[in-house]
Amino acid sequence: MIIDPSSLAPRDRYRLLISSVAPRPIAWISTRARDGSLNLAPFSFFQALSGTPPLVVISIGKRKGAPKDTLRNIEETGEFVINTVTEELAERMSLTSGEWPADVNEFELTRLTPSPSEVVKAPRVAESPLNMEARLFQLVHLTGSDYALVVGEIVRWHVADGYLAPDGLVDIARIRPIARLARDEYTKFGEVISIPRPKVQ
Template sequence: MQLDFSHLAPLDAYRWLASTVTPRPIAWVSTCAADGTSNLAPFSFFQVISDEPPTLMVNVGTRDDGSLKDTLRNVQETGELVIQLVSFAQVEAMNASAAQLPHGISEFEQCGIASLPSERIAVPRVAAAAVAFECRLAEVQPYPRQAPNCHLIFAEVLLGHVEDAVLDERGRIDPLRLDLVGRLGGSNYSRTLDMFQLVRPS
């Protein structure tokens, strides 16, 4: 089978890419509007892109009507965000926060998700998240530039919060204790419980 992406409708291209480039980590992003209203939403087009400076990238698509999502609007207004990773214990809360709510309605409050204040920025973080990164906006890039249908948020990590319960005896992340979920195609997800090791050749 061959797929000529130049002849695929955008929805078909999305379905093929989203169901093959898997599993994808999920960025559970909290932000605040200029008036202080909090927002929380998950995004699976997400990755680490640099360790110096430590930088994460989140792709935020536009809404079907072309308007900007609250996450992007808030980041552009305040320059701050928290990126949480999603463990299996948090998957139902994450999914609930994916509902499209009217602008100005907080997913923290609407979905009953407990929050904690951040230390370096004004944006709250998910209280039960095993890993949370307080970030400062580095830049936003519309893509494609001539007719953007998404925006790439480059977020510099300022401070990380890691629950002691997911660390091993050496103080490092134990993937099995962390038990993250990844996005597959459609409504399918995976867990990081099936693990093997390979030693990279010198």
């Protein structure tokens, strides 16, 4: 079957896209608004972008034509934290994906613990074993789209004790992050295979 995206309704295009690009890592983003209120929400249009400087990118859409709380807070403060979603945190992460009013504190809603960060004012999710503090590096409002690209520079890593491997890499097999699929579906961390890269002279 050949599908022309222009023949699809916007919602159908979106559903086809997210079912084609899967699984996707989840950026569970915590922010602090200028008035001090806290926000926590998940985004799966998320990826690493650069090693030097260490950059990540998150694509954030609008809600009913207006910027989401997360994007507004990042634009206004230039700071955020990316928290890793483990299997144990999946249900509470899903709860934070609701279209809650701006005055709802998702930390309180989910009974998660906001933990002070070292560099940024946005808090970390204490229950998450891996957190990345980030500062806004670049913001790109995509022409002809309701989405904006948030490029963040990682300024601090927080790795819980026992979750860093001897070679200095995060022990993902122990963290067991979940990833986003389509519908209301997620996938759990599965089997790890090792495939050496070819050595080309």
